[in-house]
Amino acid sequence: xxxxxxxxxxxxxxxxxxxxxxxxxxxxxxxxxxxxxxxxxxxxxxxxxxxxxxxxxxxxxxxxxxxxxxxxxxxxxxxxxxxxxxxxxxxxxxxxxxxxxxxxxxxxxxxxxxxxxxxxxxxxxxxxxxxxxxxxxxxxxxxxxxxxxxxxxxxxxxxxxxxxxxxxxxxxxxxxxxxxxxxxxxxxxxxxxxxxxxxxxxxxxxxxxxxxxxxxxxxx
Amino acid sequence: xxxxxxxxxxxxxxxxxxxxxxxxxxxxxxxxxxxxxxxxxxxxxxxxxxxxxxxxxxxxxxxxxxxxxxxxxxxxxxxxxxxxxxxxxxxxxxxxxxxxxxxxxxxxxxxxxxxxxxxxxxxxxxxxxxxxxxxxxxxxxxxxxxxxxxxxxxxxxxxxxxxxxxxxxxxxxxxxxxxxxxxxxxxxxxxxxxxxxxxxxxxxxxxxxxxxxxxxxxxxxxxxxxxxxxxxxxxxxxxxxxxxxxxxxxxxxxxxxxxxxxxxxxxxxxxxxxxxxxxxxxxxxxxxxxxxxxxxxxxxxxxxxxxxxxxxxx
Numbered sequence: 001x002x003x004x005x006x007x008x009x010x011x012x013x014x015x016x017x018x019x020x021x022x023x024x025x026x027x028x029x030x031x032x033x034x035x036x037x038x039x040x041x042x043x044x045x046x047x048x049x050x051x052x053x054x055x056x057x058x059x060x061x062x063x064x065x066x067x068x069x070x071x072x073x074x075x076x077x078x079x080x081x082x083x084x085x086x087x088x089x090x091x092x093x094x095x096x097x098x099x100x101x102x103x104x105x106x107x108x109x110x111x112x113x114x115x116x117x118x119x120x121x122x123x124x125x126x127x128x129x130x131x132x133x134x135x136x137x138x139x140x141x142x143x144x145x146x147x148x149x150x151x152x153x154x155x156x157x158x159x160x161x162x163x164x165x166x167x168x169x170x171x172x173x174x175x176x177x178x179x180x181x182x183x184x185x186x187x188x189x190x191x192x193x194x195x196x197x198x199x200x201x202x203x204x205x206x207x208x209x210x211x212x213x214x215x216x217x218x219x220x
Numbered sequence: 221x222x223x224x225x226x227x228x229x230x231x232x233x234x235x236x237x238x239x240x241x242x243x244x245x246x247x248x249x250x251x252x253x254x255x256x257x258x259x260x261x262x263x264x265x266x267x268x269x270x271x272x273x274x275x276x277x278x279x280x281x282x283x284x285x286x287x288x289x290x291x292x293x294x295x296x297x298x299x300x301x302x303x304x305x306x307x308x309x310x311x312x313x314x315x316x317x318x319x320x321x322x323x324x325x326x327x328x329x330x331x332x333x334x335x336x337x338x339x340x341x342x343x344x345x346x347x348x349x350x351x352x353x354x355x356x357x358x359x360x361x362x363x364x365x366x367x368x369x370x371x372x373x374x375x376x377x378x379x380x381x382x383x384x385x386x387x388x389x390x391x392x393x394x395x396x397x398x399x400x401x402x403x404x405x406x407x408x409x410x411x412x413x414x415x416x417x418x419x420x421x422x423x424x425x426x427x428x429x430x431x432x433x434x435x436x437x438x439x440x441x442x443x444x445x446x447x448x449x450x451x452x453x454x455x456x457x458x459x460x461x462x463x464x465x466x467x468x469x470x471x472x473x474x475x476x477x478x479x480x481x482x483x484x485x486x487x488x489x490x491x492x493x494x495x496x497x498x499x500x501x502x503x504x505x506x507x508x509x510x511x512x513x514x515x516x517x518x519x520x521x522x523x524x525x526x527x528x529x530x531x532x533x534x
Contacts, residue, residue, distance in 0.1 A: 008393035011532045015355050015395030026517055097515040106520055132531050
């Protein structure tokens, strides 16, 4: 296989990542959202492994394996269990209706692509032009966190944002040092576990996972 | 030149003859996936034969437009089927239209169908026509975006050039085409009145879009419209194959490649039909007011394809 074909496959996986980000933005069901998150993790892991193969950066294999175990297997499994036990899988209307969210998403993508152009011109890596896609993924996940009312989609949005950042690191500088990556992965894992306990607490207190009830906690 | 014209006629006739078979195949696959006993693959032919043998009943108030419309619709679809490269590339008719004109041909058929539906003055016909217009005015820009993505890659809106660029030059993976392909599937379900936008087998008038428009037609007129529906599905499938997986279409003047091209097209249509049936079996029909959202997503995917092209492939 020629280097051009590797690069095209990488670009293809990057485009897939963006496509999944948009699908997450338009998804109403929580279980569907979690499945999409798992797929995003799979695309991310395979693109990282491919970069490792092409550029002979062995520490990237470790981060690909980490992504695969944590974000494709462990976390979706944990979330599926959570949704089943919380009985939270209903259609949720987001705060802004979905077509408007998608339009804002397109604007964000254009913004991110333009923002990334000068940065990727400075970089010398193989897949520098995918930096724009990575930034678009980060912004789209951010948008998802803003437009969702309930707790689980917000956490999934947070994790998707982490996926985007990870991809940005891979495409701009061939990934962070392994120690940093391990630290981030552990942080995210612990964060998810803690948030999982929070879900139960929130539901116990307010009898709903809708975070607007938390505004009642303000002092007047 | 004479061989080219013969080949052109052969390709159009092939489309007209094969189209009901594709429809039968999709229905058969869907029946299998739903655990029903499947109708034979030739069922659409039998329906057409039955309809052609019946006497037509036409409302007393019907204007000539109502009689002309089925012939116009069938003519438009046959023309469109002839324009899309299926077995041979760059035939004599193809310089006549590019993809944008092809969208226009589809639109012409749709206008006649909607006018004929309103012509009789029944409430269901008008309802169907209005819904069809709602769906199609959203589907058309999305379809154009898909075509623009392909055109940006090959620097031309002519279908033969697009096929030539993707199929007969160096193999290149285009990420933007992935977006365009998803958008194209979404648009084609809307345009062909299939699940999730419309249900072709429904008997409930209130949820009908396409079926509501043709309620008043009978016998040979209905047969022509049904045939045109099959042709439209065939044309869209051929269009999807030509845009996204055109390998196997014989290049211009290469007559030795024709048998292989024919076999490839058959295999691709069978696989594509089964895939379409699978996608239909796993999705549920959307409420009518979710359709704009569905098609809006298709439009955005088309735009994203163009953006991705400008970021990654220039």
